Amino acid sequence: SAVISQKPSRDICQRGTSLTIQCQVDSQVTMMFWYRQQPGQSLTLIATANQGSEATYESGFVIDKFPISRPNLTFSTLTVSNMSPEDSSIYLCSVDEAGVSKDYGYTFGSGTRLTVV
Amino acid sequence: GNSVTQMEGPVTLSEEAFLTINCTYTATGYPSLFWYVQYPGEGLQLLLKATKADDKGSNKGFEATYRKETTSFHLEKGSVQVSDSAVYFCASATGGGNKLTFGTGTQLKVEL
Numbered sequence: 001s002a003v004i005s006q007k008p009s010r011d012i013c014q015r016g017t018s019l020t021i022q023c024q025v026d027s028q029v030t031m032m033f034w035y036r037q038q039p040g041q042s043l044t045l046i047a048t049a050n051q052g053s054e055a056t057y058e059s060g061f062v063i064d065k066f067p068i069s070r071p072n073l074t075f076s077t078l079t080v081s082n083m084s085p086e087d088s089s090i091y092l093c094s095v096d097e098a099g100v101s102k103d104y105g106y107t108f109g110s111g112t113r114l115t116v117v
Numbered sequence: 118g119n120s121v122t123q124m125e126g127p128v129t130l131s132e133e134a135f136l137t138i139n140c141t142y143t144a145t146g147y148p149s150l151f152w153y154v155q156y157p158g159e160g161l162q163l164l165l166k167a168t169k170a171d172d173k174g175s176n177k178g179f180e181a182t183y184r185k186e187t188t189s190f191h192l193e194k195g196s197v198q199v200s201d202s203a204v205y206f207c208a209s210a211t212g213g214g215n216k217l218t219f220g221t222g223t224q225l226k227v228e229l
Contacts, residue, residue: 001163006160033216033217041221041222042206042219042220042221042222043161043206043217043219045216045217048216090160092160092161094217106151106163106208106210106217107163108153108160108161108162108163109160110159110160111159111160111161
């Protein structure tokens with residue numbers, strides 16, 4: 001299965017600032033996803049990152065707050081903008097390997113633990 | 118839309134006890150079903166999966182069978198260990214390239 005490198009693994013940020021999270025995959029994948037896991041909660045999909053087009057955002061998430069880049073088939077970034085303490089969460093990227101292995105496989109990065117103070 | 122419902126935790130068991138974590142789903146079409154595990158302080162790891170009815174996914178002593186008639190994918194293990202203590206997430210997806218829909222997660226605590 002694909003290997004995902006996600007960084008930073010954790011960060012403590014001041015409110016009002018922005019943080020960009022990177023997700024690098026060791027193989028080309030069609031679909032990349034960004035999730036948020038708030039403390040003690042399940043995972044919520046933020047957006048689907050499509051190569052060559054704008055990301056598709058889920059209800060409750062907007063591009064101004066969570067801009068996403070997808071410059072190629074192995075890399076994506078998520079920026080958390082103008083942060084507030086409510087943004088403190090684990091952010092995870094995920095890839096769908098179905099296009100590679102013809103099997104349903106979703107692999108996750110190890111996550112970025114963000115604390116906003 | 119898709120949804121996944123799993124039993125609330127925490128579930129506390131003694132070592133070597135039998136484990137069942139219930140999961141049911143609603144979906145249009147025929148989803149693939151997954152169990153993910155999240156150990157303390159770590160990201161999600163795929164534990165097992167099943168892509169069609171009656172398939173059984175298995176890994177590390179855990180099993181789950183895709184039951185179309187009851188729309189269920191219950192996770193079982195015959196003898197849990199302390200090292201199995203983690204949060205377990207049931208999830209569904211209706212096709213390659215579609216998003217995963219997660220349940221709320223069930224925390225498992227295994228004690229000596």
